[in-house]
Amino acid sequence: LLNEPLPRQERNQSWELRGKIRSVLTGCGLSDVLNYSLTTPEAESRLLAGEPPVDETPPYVQVMNKKESQERSSLRRTVLASLMENVATNHRERKRIAIFEIGKVYLPERGPPTGDPGDEKLPLEVFRLAMALSGPIGEPSWQEAKPRASSFHDLKGIARILFNKLHLENAGFTPGQGPPYHPGVAAVVLIDGTPAGTIGKIHPKVIEAYDLGDREVFAAELDLDPLIDGSRTDYPFRKFSSQPAVYQDLALVVNDEVPA
Numbered sequence: 245l246l247n248e249p250l251p252r253q254e255r256n257q258s259w260e261l262r263g264k265i266r267s268v269l270t271g272c273g274l275s276d277v278l279n280y281s282l283t284t285p286e287a288e289s290r291l292l293a294g295e296p297p298v299d300e301t302p303p304y305v306q307v308m309n310k311k312e313s314q315e316r317s318s319l320r321r322t323v324l325a326s327l328m329e330n331v332a333t334n335h336r337e338r339k340r341i342a343i344f345e346i347g348k349v350y351l352p353e354r355g356p357p358t359g360d361p362g363d364e365k366l367p368l369e370v371f372r373l374a375m376a377l378s379g380p381i382g383e384p385s386w387q388e389a390k391p392r393a394s395s396f397h398d399l400k401g402i403a404r405i406l407f408n409k410l411h412l413e414n415a416g417f418t419p420g421q422g423p424p425y426h427p428g429v430a431a432v433v434l435i436d437g438t439p440a441g442t443i444g445k446i447h448p449k450v451i452e453a454y455d456l457g458d459r460e461v462f463a464a465e466l467d468l469d470p471l472i473d474g475s476r477t478d479y480p481f482r483k484f485s486s487q488p489a490v491y492q493d494l495a496l497v498v499n500d501e502v503p504a
Contacts, residue, residue, distance in 0.1 A: 258371075261410070261472050262346055265373065268409045272402045273382070274342045274375060279326035281348060282307065282316035288325040290453035291424040302352045305367045319350035319367060323374035324424070324465040328446075331376055331461055332454040340379035341461075342394075346371065346468065371468035373441075375399060378461040396429050396445050399462040403433065403443060410475040417443070424450045424463075433466055435474050441466030 266276055285304050304318035320326065323345050331341050350367040377399045380391040400417065407415040412435060420432035420442055430444030443464035451459060 258472055261475055262371070262468070264409070265346065265406065265468075265471070268406050269344050269375070269402070272405060274344045274377075274402070277327070277330055277343050277345050279323075279330070279345060279347065280316060281320055281350070282318065283320045283325065284315060284317050287315075287329070288320065288322060291322065291325055291328070291450055293423040293447040293449040293453075295423055305350050305352050321349050321351060322465065323347050323349060323372045324376075324463055327374050327376040327463065328450070328454055328461070331378060331459075332456060335456050335459060338379070340381075340383060340394075342377050342379075344373065344375040346373050348372070372465055373468055373471070374463065374465045375402065376461060376463045377402075378459055393460070394462060396443075396462050399464060400431070400443060403464060403466075406471075410471060411477075411479040412471070412474045413476070415474070420444065423447060433464070435470040438470065440470040 270276060304321065306318055307316070326347070327343060327345060330343055334341055348369045349372055350369055352367050377394045379394060381394050381398060382388070382391045384391060404415075414434075414436045416434050417431040418434055420430045421427055422430070424447055425442065425444030426447050430442065432439050433441040433443060441464060444462070446461040446463055451457075451461065
């Protein structure tokens with residue numbers, strides 16, 4: 245027998261919820277991808293839609309020995325740029341692209357550099373979730389030979405399904421703007437009233453920077469910590485309905501001032 249008792253077993257809530265998020269999104273028809281954490285500032289600058297970078301932004305976390313590959317010289321700050329590269333790679337091979345990634349970004353400290361790379365503080369590592377949707381909403385089948393094109397509301401609906409499955413009580417959207425999204429087709433994701441990410445249609449200038457032709461891409465990037473902190477595991481169970489579902493098609497006439 246062991247001389248000492250076994251340590252107390254504790255659940256890894258973050259790891260479990262990341263697995264649940266993957267299960268929900270693959271159930272929505274998205275494919276899980278895994279990309280390099282190494283990139284270059286020039287590669288990520290394509291998401292700025294032609295706008296100049298902010299001057300006060302601290303420099304990227306650099307790889308000390310970057311002579312072997314100049315394409316992988318820095319640690320990434322966004323997961324969305326990696327997904328856009330996936331879309332560009334598969335653009336000519338597949339009409340429908342529906343992918344997501346859960347990965348880390350590396351944010352440098354804003355303090356002044358010490359001069360010695362070995363003395364610098366370690367970067368802040370943050371888990372993020374990014375999604376990208378483009379092309380037909382589904383693959384052609386005998387039920388629907390020509391599926392309709394994906395839209396902003398399809399990706400927003402996937403986000404709502406994820407929030408419901410995580411039992412987030414106060415998750416919503418508010419209009420947003422800024423790169424890499426198209427003006428008027430972007431929103432900020434709110435968790436308990438606090439911004440937790442963005443969602444929208446990719447700006448045409450960003451589409452041009454990735455050489456995607458006339459393809460439309462809808463994307464989102466969310467911080468994972470607010471999703472994990474706001475999720476509930478002690479939610480009440482609601483009884484299933486004993487009645488079959490009824491599908492109805494409604495046509496509504498509203499004023500032109502109503503945005504959606």
